[in-house]
Amino acid sequence: MTKTFQRRTLITMAAACLVAATPAWAQSSSPLRVILPVGPGSGVDTIIRAAQNALSKALGGQSVVIENLPGAGGITGTSALVKAAPDGNTVAFISNNHAVNPSVFKTMPYDSLNDITPISVVGGSPFVLVVNPAKVPAKNVKEMQALLKAKPGSFNMGSSGNGTIIHLAGEMFVDALGVQVQHVPYKGMGPMLTDIIGGQVEFGAAAVPAAQGHLASGRLKAIGVMGKQRVASLPDVPTIAEQGFPDVDISGWFAVVGPKGLPAAQVERLHKGVVAAFNDPEVKAAMAKQDNVINPTTPDVAVKFLKSEQDRYARLVTKANIKLD
Incomplete structure (x- = not known):
């Protein structure tokens, strides 16, 4: 057996051992x-x-x-x-x-x-509290609180579904304001926003990307950002915490x-x-x-x-x- 053959044999064996030792997931x-x-x-x-x-x-x-x-x-x-x-x-x-x-x-x-x-x-992803501007003429959270308190249970809050994070965000908001509203669950954020625009419900929490186009067109109005920081695309919209309600912090x-x-x-x-x-x-x-x-x-x-x-x-x-x- 030549030295060259022996060397090739050892290299082949080493390679085989390396393959055997390599975890199966790496070869998948x-x-x-x-x-x-x-x-x-x-x-x-x-x-x-x-x-x-x-x-x-x-x-x-x-x-x-x-x-x-x-x-x-x-x-x-x-x-x-x-x-x-x-x-x-x-x-x-x-x-x-x-x-x-x-x-x-x-x-x-x-x-x-x-x-x-x-x-x-x-x-x-940031959440924002949006309203139908024709149904909710409030410009900020304090004005909205006064409006909702004046007519307990008369306003409808939409959500993307019962028990969803958008529902919880809305509940966090109304609890912080100490107001009573009617909850109307939808099968998704899209239908909810459509009905806020249409006036079937007056307000709700929404993910900013889903609401951006409607906010730009004026069909929806943002009352406040629901997290701790303002949103780059909505620089003039303060957080709800900034407006005196620090317990509202959800995104x-x-x-x-x-x-x-x-x-x-x-x-x-x-x-x-x-x-x-x-x-x-x-x-x-x-x-x-x-x-x-x-x-x-x-x-x-x-x-x-x-x-x-x-x-x-x-x-x-x-x-x-x-x-x-």
Whole structure:
């Protein structure tokens, strides 16, 4: 046996050992399945689709397939996630309703905290309190409070559905003002905004991207931003906290999570991919256009955040006496 042959044999054996030692997930040619527990065209859907190509690139060319599985306030989609294999090829892009659902549904088919693996809370979307200017002539929160107090129960507050984060945001607002209104739930934010414009309901909370066009046209008026900071596209609209109601502090957020038992190496790989994707210049520009604030957290911070949000919403649901069958 020549030395050359021996050397080639050793190289071949070393390569075989390296392949054997490489985790199976690193060799997978499967696409990354991103489950959205919401319908197409929603704010969360728009956000992840803007980052789809950048995420594929950040994951070394792994294709990214987005699958909308709406229903039951997000439970349908998240149920599919928790049943998926923890192999790094399935994640979900969730939002506030994930943390709200345990408090508004009597039973849940999964544990919202323990049956998932948080990867990152990617960022947030501001909410704004909007009114029909013809029905609500108030220019600010104090004037609106006086108007609502003068006619208890006479005004209608729309929401994107009973028990949704938009419903909770509205309840937080009316509780802070100490007023009584009638709640009118809709099947989505679009129908709610249509009826506020049409005058069937007078006001409601809304995600800024969904309301931007209507605010620009004057069909809706913004009374105040519902988070702690003003919004870049609405620089003259003060926060509700600035107007004397500091207890109003709520906004949308979106996060990437995997199924329970996701290996640490996969969590790290996916986290790095998410951070890189949302730092892509084109993605950052798209997020800024929608007034989304991008600041991806670490997995550890995401775990603590989801727990704190679930606890916070539980208190709000109890206070507002929101119940779903």
